[in-house]
Amino acid sequence: MTKILAIETSCDETSVAVVEDGRNVLSNIVASQVKIHAKYGGVVPEYASRMHAEKINLLIDEAVAKAGISLKKLDAVAVTYGPGLEGALLVGVTAAKTLAMLLNIPLIPINHLHGHIYANFIAGNEPELPFVTLIVSGGHTQLVVVKDHMQFELIGTTRDDAAGEAFDKIARFLDLGYPGGPIVEKLAQNGNDKAFNFPRPMLGQGFEFSFSGLKTAVIQALLKMKNDKIEINKPDVCASFQKAVIDVLLKKSLKACKKYQISRLVLSGGVTANKTLRNGFEKEAQKEGITCFVPPFAYCTDNAAMIGATAFFAYQLNPGPGHNFRVQPSLKL
Ligand code: KG4
Ligand code: ZN
Numbered sequence: 001m002t003k004i005l006a007i008e009t010s011c012d013e014t015s016v017a018v019v020e021d022g023r024n025v026l027s028n029i030v031a032s033q034v035k036i037h038a039k040y041g042g043v044v045p046e047y048a049s050r051m052h053a054e055k056i057n058l059l060i061d062e063a064v065a066k067a068g069i070s071l072k073k074l075d076a077v078a079v080t081y082g083p084g085l086e087g088a089l090l091v092g093v094t095a096a097k098t099l100a101m102l103l104n105i106p107l108i109p110i111n112h113l114h115g116h117i118y119a120n121f122i123a124g125n126e127p128e129l130p131f132v133t134l135i136v137s138g139g140h141t142q143l144v145v146v147k148d149h150m151q152f153e154l155i156g157t158t159r160d161d162a163a164g165e166a167f168d169k170i171a172r173f174l175d176l177g178y179p180g181g182p183i184v185e186k187l188a189q190n191g192n193d194k195a196f197n198f199p200r201p202m203l204g205q206g207f208e209f210s211f212s213g214l215k216t217a218v219i220q221a222l223l224k225m226k227n228d229k230i231e232i233n234k235p236d237v238c239a240s241f242q243k244a245v246i247d248v249l250l251k252k253s254l255k256a257c258k259k260y261q262i263s264r265l266v267l268s269g270g271v272t273a274n275k276t277l278r279n280g281f282e283k284e285a286q287k288e289g290i291t292c293f294v295p296p297f298a299y300c301t302d303n304a305a306m307i308g309a310t311a312f313f314a315y316q317l318n319p320g321p322g323h324n325f326r327v328q329p330s331l332k333l
Contacts (some may be wrong), residue, residue: 002075004315005063006308008093009052010084011138012043016059017304018067018074021310023121026067028298028305031055036183038178042067042168049087056095063304065226074105078311081109082331083139089327093186108311109325111301113140113333114150116268118313119299119306127264127293134253135333136162136277137269138179141209141249143256144333146266149313150248154333155256156207163245166211170241173219174234184238185274196221198244200251207252214244219329250284257290264292273300 001020017028033051037043064071079096082089093109094180100107117133120126129149135140135142141163143156161169164181171180176187199217201210218241257265265285271277278294285292298304314320 002312003067003069004009004076004078004108004308004311005060005074006078006110006304006311007056007060007092007096007246007305008077008080008112008115008251008302008304009088010080010082011088011302012048013302014035014052014055014059015302015304016056016063018063019305019307019308019312022118022309023124023126024113025122025305025308026069027063028303029059029066030191030303031059034179039176041172042176043085045085045087047297048085049091052088052091056091060095060099064183071103074102074103076106076108076311076315077103078108078110078307080112080115080307081205081325082328084329087325089329093327101323102284106318106319107323108315109316109332110307110310110314111331112307113142114152114310114314117144117146117266119268119295120266120293121309121313122299122305123291123296124215127266127291130262131264131266131293132253132260132262133255133266133268134166134249135268135270136163136249138162138168140269141211142333143207143252145256145260145262146157150317152333155260156209156211156252158211160210160212161215163209163211163249164269165247166215167271170218170238173222174232174236174237181271181274184242187235188242188276189235191233191235192276193239196237196240198240200244200248203248203251207256209248209252213243214241234300242274242276246280249277250281253281254285254290255289257288263290264293265290270301273297
């Protein structure tokens with residue numbers, strides 16, 4: 001049994017987990033900073049680093065205690081080294097390097113995006129390889145073919161805003177708070193998704209995405225209604241916007257499965273917590289004979305368990321650079 005302690009501090013969640021053999025989560029503590037950043041309508045990098053630094057040691061102790069083991073029982077330490085906020089990543093990487101050095105065990109640097117994909121291996125319903133995955137988070141929208149363990153082929157990405165970012169920006173414009181995704185989803189439940197016919201950007205064009213134009217179209221519609229003194233029905237706006245995003249993501253994901261002749265579609269990243277998206281994907285994929293995999297809710301948004309899961313597979317293939325690596329804020333897939 002390989003027990004890995006994993007640390008994730010790439011954005012506004014400080015998280016530490018202990019994961020056994022890549023699939024069994026012994027503990028996964030997530031301290032969200034959302035309340036602090038919400039006051040400013042988005043993540044303030046300086047505050048993020050400071051709060052990670054305040055919490056990290058406490059969370060390491062907590063994660064080990066909750067796993068019911070002692071530090072000596074750990075086989076390796078894993079940490080997110082990118083992409084993300086530089087100062088925030090630095091806190092996690094420094095803590096991880098120190099711990100691995102003190103315990104004299106291997107240190108495994110993990111790409112945050114790989115982590116989101118491997119969240120799907122945690123729940124006991126893991127996809128067979130190869131599979132197509134759609135990563136939809138606050139910073140990324142990517143279609144990827146995972147050919148084998150840790151072998152990724154990027155087939156499409158966004159040219160501008162990420163899907164989660166679009167949710168956050170629309171929410172901000174509607175004064176709904178931060179992060180926008182969960183609030184937009186909640187309002188959308190009582191809205192009519194056909195009330196507005198928002199554009200489906202780049203629908204017929206390959207595997208690239210663009211959400212900035214959709215965001216602008218929504219904002220222009222809102223400004224026009226304000227100007228014309230028409231009352232804005234926020235649930236209708238949210239439902240119609242959400243439907244436009246899901247339509248594009250779904251159509252391109254299914255097209256990718258067909259092109260690569262792969263019948264497994266795996267969802268990854270924070271936006272995957274959206275129930276309308278999950279249900280829509282599951283239903284439409286089934287019609288095409290494609291099996292859709294979604295991570296359990298707890299592992300959709302940022303968490304350290306997904307980093308511990310990835311580390312198990314990554315380390316088996318490549319013992320890695322040891323302690324000799326730096327944070328990479330713009331790390332690619
Ligand atoms: O993966 P994640 O936790 O962090 C990044 O790596 O970016 O994703 C955060 C993003 C935010 O943009 C947030 O608004 C979005 O995921 N999100 C959602 C939902 N929950 C989180 N978007 C739509 N519906 C949700 N229920
Ligand atoms: Zn993330």
